[in-house]
Amino acid sequence: MSLPCGxxxxxxxxxxxxxxxxxxxxxxxxxxxxxxxxxxxxGMAQRGGxxxxxxxxxxxxxxxxxxxxxxxxxxxxxKMEALRFIHYLALDGVAVVNTQEIPPAPVSSxxxxxxxxxxxxxxxxxxxxxxxxxxxxxxxxxxxxxxxMVMTGAASxxxxxxxxxxxxxxxxxxxxxxxxxxxxxxxxxRALVHPAGERG
Amino acid sequence: MSVHVQETVRxxxxxxxxxxxxxxxxxxxxxxxxxxxxxxxxxxxVEYEGVHAEWAPNEKVAVEVALGASMAxxxxxxxxxxxxxxxxxxxxxxxxxxxxxxxxxxxxxxxxEMHSSQNExxxxxxxxxxxxxxxxxxxxxxxxxxxxxxxxxxxxFDTPVFLRTTTRISHATGPVPLGEVEPSAxxxxxxxxxAKWVMLPVNARKRHVVVENRxxxxxxxxxxxxxxxxxxxxRSLGIITAGVAYQYVREAFPHASVLKLGMxxxxxxxxxxxxxxxxxxxxxxxxxxxxxxxxxxAMGIRVEGKDRVPAxxxxxxxxxxxxxxxxxxxxxxxxAVPSRPPNLCAGCPHRSLFVALNKCRVTxxxxxxxxxxxxxxxxxxxxxxxxxxxxxGNALGIEKALGAAARGKVVAxxxxxxxxxxxxxxxxxxxxxxxxxxxxxxxxxxxxxxxxQDHPGTGKTLQGERVHRxxxxxxxxxxxxxxxxxxxxxxxxxTEAVLRRELDRDAPSVIIARAACVLLPEHRAExxxxxxxxxxxxxxxxxxxxxGCPAIEWLPLTPEEAVAVGKKPTQKGIVRINRLMCDGxxxxxxxCKMRAMVExxx
Numbered sequence: 001m002s003l004p005c006g007x008x009x010x011x012x013x014x015x016x017x018x019x020x021x022x023x024x025x026x027x028x029x030x031x032x033x034x035x036x037x038x039x040x041x042x043g044m045a046q047r048g049g050x051x052x053x054x055x056x057x058x059x060x061x062x063x064x065x066x067x068x069x070x071x072x073x074x075x076x077x078x079k080m081e082a083l084r085f086i087h088y089l090a091l092d093g094v095a096v097v098n099t100q101e102i103p104p105a106p107v108s109s110x111x112x113x114x115x116x117x118x119x120x121x122x123x124x125x126x127x128x129x130x131x132x133x134x135x136x137x138x139x140x141x142x143x144x145x146x147x148x149m150v151m152t153g154a155a156s157x158x159x160x161x162x163x164x165x166x167x168x169x170x171x172x173x174x175x176x177x178x179x180x181x182x183x184x185x186x187x188x189x190r191a192l193v194h195p196a197g198e199r200g
Numbered sequence: 201m202s203v204h205v206q207e208t209v210r211x212x213x214x215x216x217x218x219x220x221x222x223x224x225x226x227x228x229x230x231x232x233x234x235x236x237x238x239x240x241x242x243x244x245x246v247e248y249e250g251v252h253a254e255w256a257p258n259e260k261v262a263v264e265v266a267l268g269a270s271m272a273x274x275x276x277x278x279x280x281x282x283x284x285x286x287x288x289x290x291x292x293x294x295x296x297x298x299x300x301x302x303x304x305x306x307x308x309x310x311x312x313e314m315h316s317s318q319n320e321x322x323x324x325x326x327x328x329x330x331x332x333x334x335x336x337x338x339x340x341x342x343x344x345x346x347x348x349x350x351x352x353x354x355x356x357f358d359t360p361v362f363l364r365t366t367t368r369i370s371h372a373t374g375p376v377p378l379g380e381v382e383p384s385a386x387x388x389x390x391x392x393x394x395a396k397w398v399m400l401p402v403n404a405r406k407r408h409v410v411v412e413n414r415x416x417x418x419x420x421x422x423x424x425x426x427x428x429x430x431x432x433x434x435r436s437l438g439i440i441t442a443g444v445a446y447q448y449v450r451e452a453f454p455h456a457s458v459l460k461l462g463m464x465x466x467x468x469x470x471x472x473x474x475x476x477x478x479x480x481x482x483x484x485x486x487x488x489x490x491x492x493x494x495x496x497x498a499m500g501i502r503v504e505g506k507d508r509v510p511a512x513x514x515x516x517x518x519x520x521x522x523x524x525x526x527x528x529x530x531x532x533x534x535x536a537v538p539s540r541p542p543n544l545c546a547g548c549p550h551r552s553l554f555v556a557l558n559k560c561r562v563t564x565x566x567x568x569x570x571x572x573x574x575x576x577x578x579x580x581x582x583x584x585x586x587x588x589x590x591x592x593g594n595a596l597g598i599e600k601a602l603g604a605a606a607r608g609k610v611v612a613x614x615x616x617x618x619x620x621x622x623x624x625x626x627x628x629x630x631x632x633x634x635x636x637x638x639x640x641x642x643x644x645x646x647x648x649x650x651x652x653q654d655h656p657g658t659g660k661t662l663q664g665e666r667v668h669r670x671x672x673x674x675x676x677x678x679x680x681x682x683x684x685x686x687x688x689x690x691x692x693x694x695t696e697a698v699l700r701r702e703l704d705r706d707a708p709s710v711i712i713a714r715a716a717c718v719l720l721p722e723h724r725a726e727x728x729x730x731x732x733x734x735x736x737x738x739x740x741x742x743x744x745x746x747x748g749c750p751a752i753e754w755l756p757l758t759p760e761e762a763v764a765v766g767k768k769p770t771q772k773g774i775v776r777i778n779r780l781m782c783d784g785x786x787x788x789x790x791x792c793k794m795r796a797m798v799e800x801x802x
Binding site for chain 2: 014035037040062089103110111
């Protein structure tokens, strides 16, 4: 039996914990017996700039980069970043989008405006959009930094591993003292999405 | 998959795989200067027992330390980003002549696409120019294998060996089977051998003969090296490729015949001829320069390459497919949204310094570090940026070219780590050649851009040990700069006053702008009150918006909205401070004429 393969594109803003989220996902797939490749960029891009991570799994993965139009799942940790990278999504792909808005420098300095009607614009492009209020869920756990795990939990519905696999991976990648809050965040995120009710 | 596999296979980045491979090869000494995408190699290596890993002040010193360790019989590694090899080229070119005793591996991490670099030079040229063999892995697992192999080849052929990665190898992650430590058989100890180690012309002439003979032996090795391999498939298309480009080729053309080269220098000519003869159409797919292509053409073989495959930036499977077959599936339109450029952090001391400096209206020669971001709007504070340490030489050059017209009009800005790396000699030159440049050392107590690494000026080593802290002010005085002043850039009044005074001075001066990087744990542990905006006072002048602080947000208002919140209909918006981001640096109140920015009532 061959394993399914898939491409996950993670997008957000430097400092949102995207690298960690992708590490947990990558570890979960490795433990599930998949070949995994993941690619990201460090350095200057991390200073509040747009950050992306490419994560690919399957029986055998060659390219560490996902090509535009080939992502099965787009996890956007910031709303506008979903729009910026929507062209990476496959025609039948799913976008899981944090409703949080982080204004980029041209917006916070008044040069440009934060785009309006983002959800509508996303739905114009693809029917499969899940909006997730990850910031509120993380604040409810008194841990703003757990936004990344809320998003990972929400997105996990669209991935082939059982819930326990991500929690095991999380345990292996995080220091013991923060495992519980991150596991809670993951479960909270998972509870926010009901794929059966996905608007098609 | 079995539990056994889970225990021995780890997901590692290329940089982790280099560290692991070096550890398994029994490396004893490793030295580096941080630089994206190479930085983490040493940060991972220092975690392994039995390895001395150190931050060197620059890449040249790192290579000299590693070569010294090799002379003493130890396996040694020096790691750097592509432009670091420019700095280290001097010892590298002669190390090719001396050869080694313990295996010596030099890692060059190139950055096609310039994700975090000032150029995208292709360091495969260095292998050719320095006559040093170069291995080029295509994923994390291969990176670990090639790192170990590099040490073996180094000892076997008595040569330094380059290991070349690119960003998509260094910062890409994949499964890596872990192995056992297999140390070198070379005994420790320095053995006097002047004909090998003392590169006087009389000895070097003989060593050059050794180098040429070695390259011949390496060319033979390349023919049988299993990292250079043919994967026969459909013979109507044959692709020669290397590094991460191999992965894109396999993705884009799964049925094509492929010659994968694991060794970038020297190239296996017999293997290339065999491959070329076996396929109808021959294409080279390589990132950046046409190095393989040029070689194949020089062998008299017809081949396609850079006439189709871009020489600029990174490749990906789509680019490769389009280049070779012209096929490209239609894409969704990328959405037009405001750009999100990297930015100085909220509370960054560099911002405070540049706000004061902008008032002086001078030409600012810049350098490499986070502060280079101040060249972007809205600060637009920097006029040049070339390479590590260039700011000081550039400033003196402008001064010498323009004479009196430049007096008091040119300032060099350079970070603390960058100053130690290669600014010191520039400052010596200013004094020696009678300049009167003003040099600002932005001392935030770390190498911030690469993720906060220590350096001699922080007084801490890679291991976190406290050691002698290089006193930058004392150093500048010893160089002969009589006017050396330290200011806190968060104190706008004092900083501006010192800047104006020193700009006017008819002698060289150094201003050390000292305040901690906001990313340092010791700074984050300090509690400072955040700031807030008294909305009633804000008149929407947006002077604070010109600071480019990510914590300050502009909220646009329509005339109706403006009236509804008690403003004139002409007011275009108001600002607010994002309390989650505000670092309490006290900069914004200094530019607010309405006194609307105040310490928040917790």
